[in-house]
Amino acid sequence: MLRFTLQRLLTGIPTLLVLIALAFFLIRAAPGGPFDTERQLAPEIEAAIRKAYHLDEPLPQQFARYLGGLVRGDFGPSFQYREYTVTELIVAGLPVSMTVGGLAMLVAVLVGVAAGTTAALRQNRMADHAVMAAAMTGISVPSFVMAPLLILLLAVGLRWLPAGGYGDGHWRYLLLPVLTLALPQIAYIARLTRASMIEVLRSPYIRTARAQGLALRTIVLRHALKPTLLPVMSYLGPATAALLTGSVVIEQIFGLPGIGRFFVNGALNRDYTLVMGVVVFYGVLIVVFNFLVDVVYGLLDPRIRHRT
Amino acid sequence: MTDLSPRSLWQDAWDALRLNRAAMAALWMLGILVAAVLILPLLLPWTYEQTDWDAIATAPSIASGHWFGTDSLGRDLLVRTLWGGRISLLVAFVATGVSLAIGITWGAIAGYVGGRLDQLMMRVVDILYALPFMFLVILLMVLFGRNIFLIFVAIGAINWLDMARIVRGQTLSLKNREFVEAARAGGVPASRIIRRHIVPNLLGVVVVYVTLTIPHVIIVESFLSFLGLGVQEPMTSWGALVNEGAQELETSWWMIVFPGVLLAATLYCFNFLGDGLRDALDPRDRSGT
Numbered sequence: 001m002l003r004f005t006l007q008r009l010l011t012g013i014p015t016l017l018v019l020i021a022l023a024f025f026l027i028r029a030a031p032g033g034p035f036d037t038e039r040q041l042a043p044e045i046e047a048a049i050r051k052a053y054h055l056d057e058p059l060p061q062q063f064a065r066y067l068g069g070l071v072r073g074d075f076g077p078s079f080q081y082r083e084y085t086v087t088e089l090i091v092a093g094l095p096v097s098m099t100v101g102g103l104a105m106l107v108a109v110l111v112g113v114a115a116g117t118t119a120a121l122r123q124n125r126m127a128d129h130a131v132m133a134a135a136m137t138g139i140s141v142p143s144f145v146m147a148p149l150l151i152l153l154l155a156v157g158l159r160w161l162p163a164g165g166y167g168d169g170h171w172r173y174l175l176l177p178v179l180t181l182a183l184p185q186i187a188y189i190a191r192l193t194r195a196s197m198i199e200v201l202r203s204p205y206i207r208t209a210r211a212q213g214l215a216l217r218t219i220v221l222r223h224a225l226k227p228t229l230l231p232v233m234s235y236l237g238p239a240t241a242a243l244l245t246g247s248v249v250i251e252q253i254f255g256l257p258g259i260g261r262f263f264v265n266g267a268l269n270r271d272y273t274l275v276m277g278v279v280v281f282y283g284v285l286i287v288v289f290n291f292l293v294d295v296v297y298g299l300l301d302p303r304i305r306h307r308t
Numbered sequence: 309m310t311d312l313s314p315r316s317l318w319q320d321a322w323d324a325l326r327l328n329r330a331a332m333a334a335l336w337m338l339g340i341l342v343a344a345v346l347i348l349p350l351l352l353p354w355t356y357e358q359t360d361w362d363a364i365a366t367a368p369s370i371a372s373g374h375w376f377g378t379d380s381l382g383r384d385l386l387v388r389t390l391w392g393g394r395i396s397l398l399v400a401f402v403a404t405g406v407s408l409a410i411g412i413t414w415g416a417i418a419g420y421v422g423g424r425l426d427q428l429m430m431r432v433v434d435i436l437y438a439l440p441f442m443f444l445v446i447l448l449m450v451l452f453g454r455n456i457f458l459i460f461v462a463i464g465a466i467n468w469l470d471m472a473r474i475v476r477g478q479t480l481s482l483k484n485r486e487f488v489e490a491a492r493a494g495g496v497p498a499s500r501i502i503r504r505h506i507v508p509n510l511l512g513v514v515v516v517y518v519t520l521t522i523p524h525v526i527i528v529e530s531f532l533s534f535l536g537l538g539v540q541e542p543m544t545s546w547g548a549l550v551n552e553g554a555q556e557l558e559t560s561w562w563m564i565v566f567p568g569v570l571l572a573a574t575l576y577c578f579n580f581l582g583d584g585l586r587d588a589l590d591p592r593d594r595s596g597t
Contacts, residue, residue, distance in 0.1 A: 023447060139575075142571070145530075263446075275447055
């Protein structure tokens with residue numbers, strides 16, 4: 001197990017380095033600097049600014065400085081919001097993004113697994129077709145289409161829910177963002193669970209359990225669910241990435257003060273350090289989460305540990 | 309008497325597909341859609357950037373000639389939605405083509421050559437796979453401006469990883485088959501074996517994968533356009549239209565409903581068609597993930 005964990009760690013670290021290096025050198029390769037203004041600055045002022053932000057150093061040294069800062073949790077100053085550092089902005093948006101993202105993940109797993117299991121147990125019957133049709137909708141309708149349509153219906157039309165804002169995390173404000181963010185993931189997890197459950201239910205040990213006269217409920221919950229969940233488990237890594245990506249538009253649509261909103265504003269205002277800070281932060285989150293998922297998967301399924 | 313003449317894989321697949329009603333309906337719908345976005349803009353009296361000063365932000369009506377209504381600049385939404393469809397579909401096909409070209413080349417070489425090179429190439433795929441590409445593409449668009457060529461390349465560059473993995477797996481199982489061995493014994497060079505013997509046999513899997521990649525690419529392009537990082541005004545795409553519609557939600561419902569529904573319907577069709585093709589071309593996996 002230790003060897004397996006170390007091996008996974010060895011893939012994770014180069015990924016992180018590639019990510020940071022890509023982001024860093026892309027930014028330096030971009031035309032136009034962050035301080036290009038309409039007004040021509042005096043050369044000495046410009047030199048002073050470049051010196052203050054260490055832009056006068058050779059590239060490798062700048063990269064090393066950036067890496068060193070990252071290790072200490074310092075993403076550098078924001079070029080747009082001059083009085084804040086990128087770290088402060090990320091920390092400010094984090095609670096909102098975490099609440100919405102975490103809840104969406106929870107909803108996606110619970111509803112997805114429940115729906116997928118239901119469909120598998122009623123294969124080719126009405127409930128199955130209904131779940132699969134709903135899942136197709138979840139996959140086919142992107143969240144940035146689903147969200148405005150739901151706002152139009154539930155907030156503008158029926159006036160049941162607020163159209164946007166965070167409202168200090170009251171459930172009425174969270175319901176739509178969490179739901180629209182979770183929907184595509186519910187769909188994927190439901191399809192995965194269904195396929196996996198159908199396969200597991202066909203295996204000999206389940207037939208044995210049935211032959212012994214165990215109740216279907218016991219068989220599903222005690223024997224079939226764990227192996228069914230393995231593919232779902234390995235999907236959690238990509239799901240995290242998808243949720244983080246989706247949260248960017250969801251926060252934009254619902255006007256939630258999360259990291260995604262800073263990211264979009266930073267992107268539109270060419271706030272290089274902020275954009276890069278968020279890319280690196282989310283990248284690290286995704287890589288770390290993938291690593292954790294892998295390790296847990298290894299713990300649950302010994303076959304994986306010994307294959308590599 | 310049963311017909312004993314040889315039947316190709318494609319013939320079988322087509323027959324299987326024809327029996328799948330959802331997939332056939334999807335195929336028809338897509339055909340109609342492509343014809344509509346190509347032909348209808350030529351027949352309508354408006355262009356995508358033309359302002360009708362008598363109809364600013366008006367609701368859909370047959371009488372005014374604006375069947376989908378107009379936006380806040382008085383531009384006809386039907387024409388804009390059709391143009392958005394042109395752009396979205398164009399990006400989808402080109403970007404999928406890019407990912408196809410890179411993915412097949414990469415996967416077929418890694419699989420056929422094997423050994424160290426295979427290990428190295430697949431490790432690169434592993435590492436890239438773990439990157440949050442969407443964020444890097446956004447970064448790319450922010451840094452280098454919004455031109456459509458960059459969108460093609462950027463989106464294509466995301467999607468080749470899956471393709472490479474699938475193609476490599478298939479190549480591994482193909483390369484020890486008799487016909488490849490025969491070609492090798494006959495002295496055919498590796499590059500030619502890959503082109504003439506391996507790649508044609510991969511096409512079944514590739515077709516299924518392409519059909520499922522296209523909707524994904526459409527979503528990515530719409531996502532970028534939605535954030536204002538895609539195509540530039542006055543040109544438009546479905547994502548950009550949905551974005552404009554989302555901002556005028558309370559006053560002009562038609563601006564979100566028409567492009568949004570059309571976008572969703574297109575994605576539905578591709579997904580149904582892809583599922584149908586998979587069932588038709590790959591009988592092993594009918595469980596439906």
